[in-house]
Amino acid sequence: MKKITLKLLTxxxxxILAASAFSACGVDPNVKQEDEATADYKVKIDDEDQxxxxxxxxxxxxxxxxxxxxxxxxxxxxxYAVRSYELGFMMAQKKFDKPKDIxxxxxxxxxxxxxxxxxxxxxxNKTVQYRSAQEKQIRDVLKxxxxxxDYDVTSSMLYNADKKxxxxxxxxxxxxxxxxxxxxxxxxxxxxxxxxxxxxxxxKTLFGKATITVRVRDDKPVIYSLKAE
Amino acid sequence: xxxxxxxxxxxxxxxxxxxLAANAAEGDSKTITINENGDYVxxxxxxxxxxIDGVTGKITLADAGVFSTGRSAIxxxxxxxxxxxxxxxxxxxxxxxxxxxxxxxxxxxxVTFEGQGTLNVTGGLWGAAIGSYGTxxxxxxxQRVKVGEITINxxxxxxxxxxxxxxxxxxYHVDANLITINGGVIHAYGNECGAGIGxxxxxxxxxxxxxAVGDYSAGRIVINGGEVYAATAWNQGFDYSDLAAxxxxxxxxxxxxxxxxxxxxxxxxxxxxxxVVAIGSCGGxxxxxxRGTSSSSKYNKDTYTVNxxxxxxxxxxxxxxxxxxxxxxxxGAAIGSGRGSHTGGxxxxxxxxxxxxxxxxxxxxxxxxxxxxxxxxxxxVADSIVIGDNVELFAATAGNYAVDKDAASLSINxxxxxxxxxxxxxxxxxxxxDVANVKVESTxxxxxxxxxxGTVSVWARIKKQETQPDEPVTPDExxxxxxxxxxxxxxxxMAVVFEDGTVYYGGEMKDVTVGKEYAFQMCAVNWxxxxxxxxxxxxxxxxxxxxxxxxxxxxNELAKTAKEDPDRYTVKGIDIIDNVGKKxxxxxxxxxxxxxxxxxxxxxxxxxxFEGQDYNKQTGIQQVINTPLESLSVxxxxxxxxTCDAYHNYEKVNSADILITNNSGEGIYxxxxxxxxxxxxxx
Numbered sequence: 023m024k025k026i027t028l029k030l031l032t033x034x035x036x037x038i039l040a041a042s043a044f045s046a047c048g049v050d051p052n053v054k055q056e057d058e059a060t061a062d063y064k065v066k067i068d069d070e071d072q073x074x075x076x077x078x079x080x081x082x083x084x085x086x087x088x089x090x091x092x093x094x095x096x097x098x099x100x101x102y103a104v105r106s107y108e109l110g111f112m113m114a115q116k117k118f119d120k121p122k123d124i125x126x127x128x129x130x131x132x133x134x135x136x137x138x139x140x141x142x143x144x145x146x147n148k149t150v151q152y153r154s155a156q157e158k159q160i161r162d163v164l165k166x167x168x169x170x171x172d173y174d175v176t177s178s179m180l181y182n183a184d185k186k187x188x189x190x191x192x193x194x195x196x197x198x199x200x201x202x203x204x205x206x207x208x209x210x211x212x213x214x215x216x217x218x219x220x221x222x223x224x225x226k227t228l229f230g231k232a233t234i235t236v237r238v239r240d241d242k243p244v245i246y247s248l249k250a251e
Numbered sequence: 252x253x254x255x256x257x258x259x260x261x262x263x264x265x266x267x268x269x270x271l272a273a274n275a276a277e278g279d280s281k282t283i284t285i286n287e288n289g290d291y292v293x294x295x296x297x298x299x300x301x302x303i304d305g306v307t308g309k310i311t312l313a314d315a316g317v318f319s320t321g322r323s324a325i326x327x328x329x330x331x332x333x334x335x336x337x338x339x340x341x342x343x344x345x346x347x348x349x350x351x352x353x354x355x356x357x358x359x360x361x362v363t364f365e366g367q368g369t370l371n372v373t374g375g376l377w378g379a380a381i382g383s384y385g386t387x388x389x390x391x392x393x394q395r396v397k398v399g400e401i402t403i404n405x406x407x408x409x410x411x412x413x414x415x416x417x418x419x420x421x422x423y424h425v426d427a428n429l430i431t432i433n434g435g436v437i438h439a440y441g442n443e444c445g446a447g448i449g450x451x452x453x454x455x456x457x458x459x460x461x462x463a464v465g466d467y468s469a470g471r472i473v474i475n476g477g478e479v480y481a482a483t484a485w486n487q488g489f490d491y492s493d494l495a496a497x498x499x500x501x502x503x504x505x506x507x508x509x510x511x512x513x514x515x516x517x518x519x520x521x522x523x524x525x526x527v528v529a530i531g532s533c534g535g536x537x538x539x540x541x542r543g544t545s546s547s548s549k550y551n552k553d554t555y556t557v558n559x560x561x562x563x564x565x566x567x568x569x570x571x572x573x574x575x576x577x578x579x580x581x582x583g584a585a586i587g588s589g590r591g592s593h594t595g596g597x598x599x600x601x602x603x604x605x606x607x608x609x610x611x612x613x614x615x616x617x618x619x620x621x622x623x624x625x626x627x628x629x630x631x632v633a634d635s636i637v638i639g640d641n642v643e644l645f646a647a648t649a650g651n652y653a654v655d656k657d658a659a660s661l662s663i664n665x666x667x668x669x670x671x672x673x674x675x676x677x678x679x680x681x682x683x684x685d686v687a688n689v690k691v692e693s694t695x696x697x698x699x700x701x702x703x704x705g706t707v708s709v710w711a712r713i714k715k716q717e718t719q720p721d722e723p724v725t726p727d728e729x730x731x732x733x734x735x736x737x738x739x740x741x742x743x744x745m746a747v748v749f750e751d752g753t754v755y756y757g758g759e760m761k762d763v764t765v766g767k768e769y770a771f772q773m774c775a776v777n778w779x780x781x782x783x784x785x786x787x788x789x790x791x792x793x794x795x796x797x798x799x800x801x802x803x804x805x806x807n808e809l810a811k812t813a814k815e816d817p818d819r820y821t822v823k824g825i826d827i828i829d830n831v832g833k834k835x836x837x838x839x840x841x842x843x844x845x846x847x848x849x850x851x852x853x854x855x856x857x858x859x860x861f862e863g864q865d866y867n868k869q870t871g872i873q874q875v876i877n878t879p880l881e882s883l884s885v886x887x888x889x890x891x892x893x894t895c896d897a898y899h900n901y902e903k904v905n906s907a908d909i910l911i912t913n914n915s916g917e918g919i920y921x922x923x924x925x926x927x928x929x930x931x932x933x934x
Contacts, residue, residue: 113892113910114893114908114909114910115910125910125912127910127912128912131910150749150750150751150772150791152795179889179890179912179913180793180795180890182795182831182832182833183832184829184832191772191795191890193791193891
């Protein structure tokens with residue numbers, strides 16, 4: 023509980039500082055901004071999983087949520103369950119067998135958001151939210167997430183070739199995610215995480231299923247393939 | 252009854268005594284009669300019916316709703332001359348079970364539409380959305396219902412015909428009269444053989460002089476400005492970039508986009524300016540006559556006429572689509588006559604007009620349908636065709652002459668275009684590449700199109716190689732320095748949201764400062780209420796666009812520079828689109844200036860299909876189309892992720908997520924001209 027309280031205080035402090043710094047500003051498209059604090063900021067704990075999240079939206083995980091190892095590399099399977107939700111349902115990418123199969127616009131938009139947010143489901147914008155990013159930031163996220171930046175990113179519709187930046191109105195993806203990790207199959211070079219998503223905490227009605235595979239690149243776990251339905 | 256009369260009297264006194272500020276709907280009554288000259292307001296209340304009786308004046312529609320039962324929603328009668336000033340979002344609906352219109356304009360009366368608001372107006376049974384209702388067949392012309400005069404100066408008008416009516420014009424078995432469009436953004440849809448703009452269902456053929464083909468007339472249609480989109484069916488949309496899909500959506504309406512409904516002639520169509528897109532189908536011309544007949548006893552050769560004049564700086568796209576595969580050899584012309592007529596009529600395209608004419612069948616693109624004449628069995632030809640010196644023409648057909656070479660009279664300036672014979676590209680587009688001063692910019696390989704039978708044998712853009720300098724734009728009035736108003740135009744069912752969070756719908760005015768840059772995003776609205784907000788109505792795009800307004804002199808300088816880099820900039824009289832910077836520079840002094848977002852790059856039109864036929868199958872999109880619809884085509888913002896659901900008999904059977912991007916659908920459209928439409932087929 024202490025750990026949770028500390029996280030909460032740390033985050034609140036950051037939010038207050040950010041809000042103070044930017045509260046007098048309008049939304050200037052040319053100025054990178056931090057998230058505004060939201061009035062309904064809160065932290066909840068799922069009784070079973072001790073999952074904490076921000077801004078009123080939470081990811082409730084059950085099942086085989088313990089981290090696994092591919093060789094010496096630890097994989098937080100809950101993170102990748104959420105990634106499979108983001109890619110499969112929020113970005114509508116139902117299937118890719120390798121990172122290069124992800125359509126350019128989906129890859130860039132996904133990376134762009136992860137420049138600013140750890141999780142899509144916490145994004146709770148109540149109005150337009152402008153962000154801009156440098157090409158290097160996009161490529162860094164692509165490498166972190168997929169182990170490769172082999173995309174023609176500057177041909178994306180999010181790229182402003184005049185300003186030489188990526189720009190985006192950040193959607194409000196905020197939602198609760200209710201999931202159960204059904205199986206985690208680990209081999210010598212990858213972990214396959216099979217997750218079922220539900221529409222409610224009681225897990226009565228099916229939202230969808232996803233199977234994501236994670237491999238290791240440069241001693242770090244990265245997303246390799248996905249199938250969602 | 253006394254109570255009702257008292258209320259009505261009170262309402263009448265109120266609206267009469269307090270013009271402009273009056274709220275015409277007081278008390279319990281929602282039926283309003285206005286019968287004295289003056290200015291009135293119909294506000295956000297819902298009304299059952301409104302009668303405007305012998306009135307000269309202004310009626311402001313400010314978020315009004317009129318939903319009638321058993322009659323037209325608004326009747327303008329007894330020689331009224333009223334101007335409807337559009338504010339906000341207005342909905343007017345006739346009764347689909349009664350002969351009625353949305354706005355009925357009785358013969359002798361005149362209506363004019365102005366303002367910057369939106370009007371969604373729907374006709375009732377056999378009725379036009381705006382115009383007349385319908386009557387039974389076999390009523391002689393002098394005894395038929397007639398329609399008054401309709402003028403549109405501005406506003407954002409979506410006119411949906413009732414069954415067998417036109418969007419704007421006449422109802423079933425009724426002649427249209429005078430329709431004048433000077434501005435605004437108009438989407439007009441016919442229904443069951445009614446034209447988008449013109450006549451409703453005329454006839455499938457009957458007694459000559461009474462109900463024969465040609466005995467019904469589209470009257471006089473004049474378009475001087477604005478943006479006009481006219482199609483023959485609600486679900487047809489304007490996605491003419493893929494004719495095969497357009498054909499697939501063709502409900503077989505037999506009517507012209509602009510002109511005649513089934514069996515109706517188009518004696519007087521004049522387009523002098525503005526942007527016009529017209530789609531006819533199933534034997535109806537894009538612009539011109541409706542489908543005729545093969546029977547000489549049902550065809551009145553003395554009255555079936557087609558006269559189309561296009562000039563000025565008009566930007567016209569005319570399409571004749573056809574889903575009836577067995578008629579591929581003889582649909583309607585893109586501009587000219589419908590199938591089953593004796594003549595292609597008279598067609599004159601002059602001035603600096605830019606005309607795109609595409610015929611999905613083997614009729615001529617400009618001229619006559621090539622179905623045998625019902626009069627003598629001969630192949631019909633146009634009476635006269637004139638193509639002016641400065642016209643830019645883009646013509647294609649699935650197997651005939653782009654321009655009717657057999658026209659009885661033909662005028663084309665050979666000095667610019669070389670041998671006139673070369674205008675008739677009956678063999679292949681490649682045949683003209685060696686003709687001096689004619690440039691083929693596109694061949695059929697660039698066109699995503701597969702005709703039901705045969706292929707496109709002509710697909711060529713024809714224009715002078717030496718482009719003429721743009722006509723200097725004459726400012727209406729110099730705008731003041733600093734703040735000024737700018738009209739925001741959007742694609743159908745979309746909105747623009749600026750960086751400060753303000754939402755603008757089509758036709759609304761925004762205060763802007765000259766020289767200041769504004770960032771904005773595109774959003775789809777909730778079709779149920781036409782709104783966008785952050786409470787579940789509509790969906791946002793992610794692409795960042797910008798706009799800046801400048802005065803004429805600066806615009807001219809920028810345009811001059813921009814023309815040197817055509818790959819990056821699209822230069823028009825009203826604006827410069829910077830495709831690299833995703834920015835629009837707007838000439839605030841240009842006539843009819845506005846933010847123009849209903850063009851490529853700002854949205855993606857998605858068409859939803861089902862394998863096999865579409866009947867009783869619907870598609871819904873969460874937050875956008877909560878009530879599922881059949882044969883859906885919907886404009887969506889780039890970068891959004893939609894969750895759509897398929898229904899069969901309104902029972903959900905499938906679901907899918909789609910990230911909306913330029914190439915997110917089934918189609919691959921590499922031509923810039925074709926980039927704003929895509930397809931999704933439910934399996």
